[in-house]
Amino acid sequence: MKKCCLAVDIGASSGRLIASYLEDGLLNLKEIHRFENKMIQKDGQFCWELDRLFIEIKKGIHKCSEMELSPESIGIDTWAVDFVLLDEFNKPLTDFVAYRDSRTDGMMDEVFKTLIKERLYLETGIQFQKFNTIYQLYSIKQNNPEILEKAKSFLMIPDYFNYLLTGKKANEYTNATSTQLVNAFTKKWDHEILDQLGINKEIFHEILTPKTVLGTLTESLIEEFGFDMKVILPATHDTGSAVISVPELEETIYISSGTWSLIGVENYFPICITKALDYNFTNEGGIDYRYRFLKNIMGLWMIQEVKRNYKDQHSFAELVTLASQAQKFKSIVNVDDPRFLNPENMIQEIQNYCQEAEQPIPTNPGEVAKCVFDSLVFSYQQAINQIEEIFERKFKKINVIGGGCQNEMLNQLIADATKKEVYAGPVEATAIGNIVSQLMAVGEIGDIKEARTIIKNSFDVKKFSPLTVTAS
Structure with missing residues (x-):
């Protein structure tokens, strides 16, 4: 069995599990499992199928044994801004509504009635997009306040998958910043913004950085897979992982x-x-x-x-x-x-x-x-x-x-x-960035500089030069 680490990379249209290992100073990639991701319409809203996606993640993990691979760690990255609210029994309070849903229409202007736009940018440094987490949460507060009253945990999509794997709750830094609720300078949840919006700051968890070992699998998953592995936080925002590459x-x-x-x-x-x-x-x-x-x-x-x-x-x-x-x-x-x-x-x-x-x-x-x-x-x-x-x-x-x-x-x-x-x-930039974060966490790669040198040596990059048009 070949020891490896697993990158779970899920974008807005597809997901994949990719195994990787270092050999002779080079990264080797092997695609394990690929699956579709798409929004569905449910009760008049555009939603993600997170339950199905977690089943696909588990399918990919199961395939490792068939391919004679022995994963020692796993890291998950996805798109940003979307989230799950859990109740006191750790059950989702809503459908998994997608950022392209219309529920945030007009919410940006509503938030600006409470928060000065320029000040919000000065504190968070995040661009204004109608689907940012802050406007999604404010939409819930305006239209379904009882949901926020019942909420005990706020988890972004990869945080939620990590919770399903480990039973541990945390918010990862790169994805958390996309919410427009993290202070760009303190790098912590901005409690003043949350208080002004009337959103309970207690539902947010400790912000952990990439390369953090979150934990190991739950007992039920160890029994299901027949092995344990570390769950390591990469840059869980897919672009954060991609830029590493x-x-x-x-x-x-x-x-x-x-x-x-x-x-x-x-x-x-x-x-x-x-x-x-x-x-x-x-x-x-x-x-x-x-x-x-x-x-x-x-x-x-x-x-x-x-x-x-x-x-x-x-x-x-x-x-x-x-x-x-x-x-x-x-x-x-x-x-x-x-x-x-x-x-x-x-x-x-x-x-x-x-x-x-x-x-x-x-x-x-x-x-x-x-x-x-x-x-x-x-x-x-x-x-x-x-x-x-x-x-x-x-x-x-x-x-x-x-x-x-x-x-x-x-x-x-x-x-x-x-x-x-x-x-x-490289083409699989996000998965590669996810993988090298795991390898840095366990000490197989020293730092980001070494990681980028390895990436440069491991993958082909094609050059395109601007065409010179000569006058006839």
Whole structure:
């Protein structure tokens, strides 16, 4: 049996369990199990199927024995902002409502009646998005106050899975910062904000950092699997884990490309200045109390929905090919317009936007896909310009990580638009960051610098240079 550690990486559209081990100074990855994740409509709300996802996690753990792998630790990362409220019997008080649900409509303005917007940013450093945890909780307080009155525990999604594995409750730092309820400077729950909103601060747990060994499996799970293992906290916010995998960050802007596009830089202190607020940048927590100064941009969610709306007649690769064949088509939509957050039909919404903006209307899959990719690149370029303005410096290169880095057309469009070298990879950046956090926790890797050197040596990264157009 080969000793390994397990990364559970669940994004907004899929999840995977990946086993890894160090051999001759290099990281080896082996996919164990992959499964679908999606929102469902339940009682008029968009919800996650967390019970099913935990079953899938356990399926993956069971498969390890079949593949002659002996996991010694496991770490879980997921998307941010969503949470579970538990009652005194540790039972969920609500369905697992997703951040794309409409319950937060208008809640941001309601919160601003109690908290001054500028002060909220100064204290938390987190960008304003209608679906942030703070607005989800305030929606519950406004519409279903009895739920918060019964709540005894607040756990974010990976915290909840960790509780199911270990029976122990804690809130992990990188994911907690996404709530807009953690003070960017004290790195603790901001009790003053919670008191002003009338939210019971006692339901929140101790904030623990990545590389913390939370515990071991419950007795019932040890009996079920036939073995025990450590449960270690990675950066449980998937972007936090992904950024760990950027091999070199000194002169680099990263784009974590998946359902969302997270574009930013790694920093050693939060930037809560007026210009960062005006441009709506965020200061999310990272490993070793580093900060991910970034902007959250609507990402490949749009093309995922386009694919679904075309009834999956085209693969993602085919949509890229069709887009490349529609080179003459050019229309740009604002990808961060709330209309694209969860529309009934993404294709129709894109066409409506173009019509309203008096731009050419995409009429076939290639033109729709081309519009999405061009619009994403336009948004990336704006964000990069804003980062360089705030930092008063130019960054030499861009590193695209995550599943979206496999879109070579998009990578080339980014290089051409920004006139910067673009490096694509590693693909499984989030799982890799999760894994090296576990290996640092147990002493197999010394620190983040060593981890990034190992990652650089272990995985291929492809380079895209901006094309020079010569006048004829």
